[in-house]
Amino acid sequence: MPKPVNTSASRREERPAAATGPVDKALAVLDALVQPDAPHRLADLAARTGLPKPTVHRLLHTFAEAGYAVPGPGGNYQAGPRLLGLAATALAASSELRLARPVLDDLRLRTGHLAHFSVRDGAVAVHVTQSEPSPTYRIPLTAGGEVPLYCSAVGWAMLSALPSPAAAELLGGRPLPARTSRTVRDPGAVLAALPAVRERGYAVDDEYAEQDVRAIAAPVLGPGDRVAGAVGIVGLTFTLDEESVAVLGPMVRAAAGTVSAALRGGPGALGIVRGQE
Amino acid sequence: MPKPVNTSASRREERPAAATGPVDKALAVLDALVQPDAPHRLADLAARTGLPKPTVHRLLHTFAEAGYAVPGPGGNYQAGPRLLGLAATALAASSELRLARPVLDDLRLRTGHLAHFSVRDGAVAVHVTQSEPSPTYRIPLTAGGEVPLYCSAVGWAMLSALPSPAAAELLGGRPLPARTSRTVRDPGAVLAALPAVRERGYAVDDEYAEQDVRAIAAPVLGPGDRVAGAVGIVGLTFTLDEESVAVLGPMVRAAAGTVSAALRGGPGALGIVRGQE
DNA sequence: CATCATCGTTCCGGCTCCCGGAACGAACGA
């Protein structure tokens, strides 16, 4: 049985905690390479990762030889075919994602809002996949994007499914940075709100992270009550208004329940998703 | 200006050409980790990558600490949140993919067939994204999957857009393995068929790779006529029958043209896709 | 046209730390 590893609770400082081994450096460069904001020239990647230029140069060369990176025009590197294949495979092979996809599509159709699935990475939530309604108002949520747990519906949903001490540790002890005027900045207050979330079965983000954006989310539990992620919907406040929350909330909760049930039922075995819970 | 790097033309042997550096080994393990066929225990990953057990163990530990892998029940490792985030980001950030997605959806709706976008990785095509019609017959094509260039529509499409010598080199000199009774096994014959593909603007795979499966594809060209990938549709032969090929072929070609035009127009700049070509 | 800043690239000596065979304990099935 593998010994549990502490999943670094605090991350995402600009200098990523001094990558020590060559593997960590490689991961750091890969991570920088796929960030959407171009350009990805050698100097840019070196600056972003905080690694010396020759080191990044050597790594990029290794990646290019293996097909994980490709030198574009103007010295701009981009993700190579192997990396795209790896990414596609990873997303297609993940059992939670495979099960969540049809549920998200259904949820989007029935609510009319952007539906997404996020997983926890330390103290932030990462949006892994989404199902968006055709031309809509620009919702600030993109695949691969991140949002802190303390100011998001998916974050609260996942926190509510965690043991209280664990949630408290993830929130930390000091006041949290305000994202809007409605952000709940006191870790204690967030913690105090979780029982209600547990009770209702879904969490509501009322412009905590972004002005004019409201969200609803519910936790997805895997085998052994492990928190596998969260299902949520996002919309602008005048579309996703307060009255509809009471209607949409249970729908989000049910969707998360469907994914949870499928995840427990047979991890990857059954092809059909049972509509239970 | 970065020196061009030879993108290993021959790959995909079971023992991946003896990964030399620690970075190559890390990539090999990551690649094995996301393969859909479980389980991913230490011994399995070691066997699949051909690396010694302690080496894989150390790498997995590094991955776990960084959140790129997660130890599951029974010593089964799976992709961690960082890896899923990286994958989602990579797929969302790739300009060709961002542009291809809506075109694929449109193509699927108009043809009723599974539409997909693939890129070239050496002598194989990797399916990076797809848009599939709701419950249909099981089409043997999954995201992240691969198929040799010589026996697929996307492969022929990309070969047709390459300079003849390059295509010849990718095909090799010796007879190609048969996948079905209709597989074109002679590299010279494949090469001889490419001008017709260039002329028509799309390639047709008539059960070359799989029994009862037909496919149509057209190449996507980026700035400077670089082959960015190919757009295609796949279906069972009795659904995607011979008569419809003449109708669907131009639609596939037009879809690929749309992506190409958008790709040339502004790499990531413009948000709307022009319906040109 | 001259000058400068910046970028990508190469070099090389030092020494880190990667490597993997071997050994051990635990878990499991027979």
Place this chain on the structure above:
DNA sequence: TCGTTCGTTCCGGGAGCCGGAACGATGATG
């Protein structure tokens, strides 16, 4: 109870990673 297979740890040797420094090319600037 025994045998097998797994995950894990240890450790000495040396492969090869490391990154400061230097160089040539390129493009911007005055």
